[in-house]
Amino acid sequence: MNDALNQLQPYPFEKLRALLSGVQITTDKAPIALSIGEPKHRSPDFVAAALSANLDQLAVYPTTLGIPALRETIAAWCSRRFGLPVGVFDPARNVLPVNGTREALFAFTQAVVKRDVAPPKGPGLVVSPNPFYQIYEGAALLAGAQPHYLPCLEAHGFNPDFDAVSDDIWQRCQILFLCSPGNPTGALIPVDTLKKLIALADKFDFVIAADECYSELYFDEANPPAGLLTACGELGRHDFKRCVVFHSLSKRSNLPGLRSGFVAGDAEILQAFLLYRTYHGCAMPVQTQLASVAAWGDEVHVKANRDLYREKFDAVLAILHDVLDVQHPDGGFYLWAKTPIDDETFTRELFAHEHVTVVPGSYLSRHVDGHNPGANRIRLALVAPLAECVAAAERIRDFVKGLPV
Template sequence: MNHNLQALHPYPFAKMSDLLANSKPNPSYSEIKLGIGEPKHEPPAFVLDVLQQNLDSLSRYPTTNGTFELRQTIAHWLEKRFFLHHVDAYKQVLPVMGTREAIFSFVQAVIDHSDNYSNNSDNHSEETSPPMVVMPNPFYQIYEGAALLAEATPYFVPCTLDNNFKGDYRSVPVEVWERTQLLFVCSPNNPTGSVMSLDDWEFIMRLSDKYGFIIASDECYSELYFDEAPIGLLQACTAFGRDDFRRCIVFHSLSKRSNLPGLRSGFVAGDAALLKSYLQYRTYQGCAMPIPHQLASIAAWQDEKHVAHNRALYKEKFALWMAELGDLLELRMPDAGFYFWVKVPELFAGDDEAFVKVLYEQANIHALAGRYLSREVNGKNPGQGYVRMALVASVEESREAIERIRQLLTGATDSK
């Protein structure tokens, strides 16, 4: 077996299973799941219709780079959504089977261990050291796992209240940037909901120019905003006159945008040179989206009405939680996404594991301990003391969850 597998951490949900292994939920309540970021809103019926109507095309092998119609649809969507001048559907777009596998395989394809690798740094002094992959902390664990299996060293940038939960990239040492081949950015961020500004993008793009690393932007939550649409990496490229998207790659998906996590449909877009090599890698990997999925994806990317309806539902639920629990929980309204990054109430002394256990045992509510989404840096885990709650349940279930949490917290306060 690959010896690097031993370096992988258990997935957050495996840690939660271990934590709750000897716990039993309150039998008086039905289960409410707020721990996993799986959309529960209804998927658009017209997309499912297209999928069903084209099942006969499963008799044909799909190509790795997808149909031109799908790539062109994605290119047009990118141009309209992010105010881009032109996206080349042939060279700058690649459909993928969901962004999770794409993020993983992209890292395997781009990390370079060869002796002649250069990241354009004038002061490169760590030629024999493993390359680095810089990522936010807390983070989507695929970033770390992909780096470890590519025999690269993860470097974690803490996302804390002090830096508006976006990460202070100015604090990263020069010697780290000199070894960095890939920087992951998640905007809107999972789990904190923070969004990168144009100034933030400009800063890391200038770092990329200086040190030669690739910027990979995970933008899977970009369409779940409340007021202003988040600025994406390619949009920032265009704003600074970089229409070739040099060393910049974005990942998008229909999972959250269109409530279609099981369709496994997304895309990678950006630098044509990077995508050319990545396509070759994927051809050998054998990843190709089935044709019915491609046709259904075209229908989904071409429609914005269902996305607006989706946003409205999340906006209603966030407003409900803020109004009904804002006096008992330290709720921070995210910039975008569908997560609350909740500070653990003082009653639990900052212990996120204890808080999620009580939520499960007394209220039959699943949440995720923040420490499981983070790694310790300089003796501190930035996720410790926080809990991630995904507002994926229905409005009715949200009302029920709010009432249970209110009873739990007020009861605990009264008995203290």
């Protein structure tokens, strides 16, 4: 077996199951899970109809590149959403459908990381925020690279302090992972920062991989969050050199089970990634592609989705503000709350006394230089129905009020 498998850490939810195993529940209250970021809002009926209407495509081998209709729909969506000039985003060269961003982020890293690189670029680094989506780390290790973590602290708006990164780190960087809105913090990376990172990518020759799967969950309808493509467009960088974005229908359209997303950007990188994926054998089924065309072509259900999250955030924060240090995020569907006691104890005791499940922040982060930026924080996923989210918030409030002073 690949020796790098021994370097993989347990997934956060494996750690959570171990933490809660054997805990004696001291209440008869029904369980409420705010732990897993699985959208629970209703999937669009018209997408299900498009899927079922094309089941005859079960008899067709899909191509890795995908059908033109899907790539054209995605290219048009990217141009509208991120303000790109008409015609600069080529459906045949700048877009590649994938089976959700999780597998794409992993596979992309295997394709991009260069092995046996001589100094000063080697050994190669995959740089990511901390806390982070654990796929970034696992993909780096299995590609033969070394993860490097940039803490996301409140002092910097829960974004990495990119100005504090040394030239030596940038010199060794092969992939810089970004996540905006961030998981779990909800922080947005400003477009001016994205432009600075593009300049660094040019100077030090690394690829920016922007995980933007939460990009359509925001709260100000008049100001959708900027993305890496926005920065490219404003710079006139219409070749999208060294810039690749990852998007998904899972959060945007409440379709996690459809396993549908896309990778877009630098055509040269995508051409090589397409070659990798052709051997990888991960083409999206045609019926799924046709259902995805329907989803990417509609914004009404996406706005309705945001309205539901907005209602939940307002209700939950009104309850929690008096007992926890927690801010309204800029995007996403998570709250990143400080805990008055250590995050593992808080999680375990909350589960025992109130039957509410959350994730310890330290499980989503790594210790670097003796500090874990997720310590004494919990992640709350507001994916349950409004009434359940409100009930969970009330239980958390009561639990915190009952803690020893």
